[in-house]
Amino acid sequence: MSDDGTNDATHVAPGSGSGRRTAATPVLILDQPFDRGSLYALRETLEAHAVHAGLPHGRAVDLVLTVHELATNAIFHGSGTGQARIWQFDGVLRCEVADPGSSRHDAAGWPVRHGHGLWLARYLSDRFTIDSGPDGTVATAHFTLPGPASRRSATPRLRRLESHTVLELDGALDEQAAPQIIATVGELVSGTPAPGLVIDLSAVTHWDSTGITALITAQQRVSETPAGMLVLTGLAAEFAERLDALSPVPFTIRETPDKAVHLFPPP
Known part of the structure; x- marks a missing residue:
């Protein structure tokens, strides 16, 4: 486990789903802004959309926890607001948490702490990346949708x-x-x-x-x-x-x- 504050690495950890994938066009199923006062509403919306998309309830809770922690980072260590999106494609839910602030709000400002934020995102999701650029920071967490036979x-x-x-x-x-x-x-x-x-x-x-x-x-x-x-x-x-x-x-x-x-x- 790395806890050194290096946030630009990609973490890939298969294990919550399996199966060969084929190319598919991503479908945007959630696009919601958030700030400090709307985190509760964001959690409720995340769980509803994840379960409706076919993620088992327990993994939907993991998704909610992950996105909530990333959104909290954007609020307290970034610009104070953000945008949460979920894309569904090819048996995967791709969750994006964007801090649309200026380039000074980069990934280095999102700390890695055991049991919180980026640390949870890395180990609860099936794939995790975080990138910064002129338009701010985007953290992405993937959750594999298990097939009906494996549920x-x-x-x-x-x-x-x-x-x-x-x-x-x-x-x-x-x-x-x-x-x-x-x-x-x-x-x-x-x-x-x-x-x-x-x-x-x-x-x-x-x-x-x-x-x-x-x-x-x-x-x-x-x-x-x-x-x-x-x-x-x-x-x-x-x-x-x-x-x-x-x-x-x-x-x-x-x-x-x-x-x-x-x-x-x-x-």
Whole structure:
């Protein structure tokens, strides 16, 4: 994770959607000015348009949070006003937050702070860029629209082995799956003095920040036991990077459940 205030880099982090894309003409579905007094109205409008365009509710909340933080930067570190636009094209929602001030309101004035603004935009969106020019600064965050077949929320399935338990997730790691994951891990922890757990994410189709929070909670619950261990498997490299950036606790990661077996003591 970079937190050095360098804002002109492009961050690309696949993981919340997949599939081959074809060229398409962008369609403008939202074009709304904002200032300090209209942020609430902007949030409401963003969520309505994102959900209507097909973004699952949990990811729509991520989009609202991202655009709100970018708009706040434009207000407090830029000209004080801005323009929010959403373009839909080729299975993607492209959110643009423009600070139309003079060239002195450039990207260097938008600070990178852990948990806020540009930092959140980089790790919650699927692609993030920020550019400045004579007409001001434009920050752009992309959110992939998952296909209908990939929107089913994951249902945790337990596979108990001699030395540990494997929790398999097949579907969306989202706000509906999150409570089930937390409850399943809670039952395992409460019934086992030294729980060994592998969460296999290889069949996860997309995610939202609530799903990531469920993984963080699971790690914390297992870590609270005297000799418990949790291992995540099946993560794409980009998702592992994003999870590392968003999580306050470190994860142990292996490629497959079979490659995690040796981490657990024999029964």
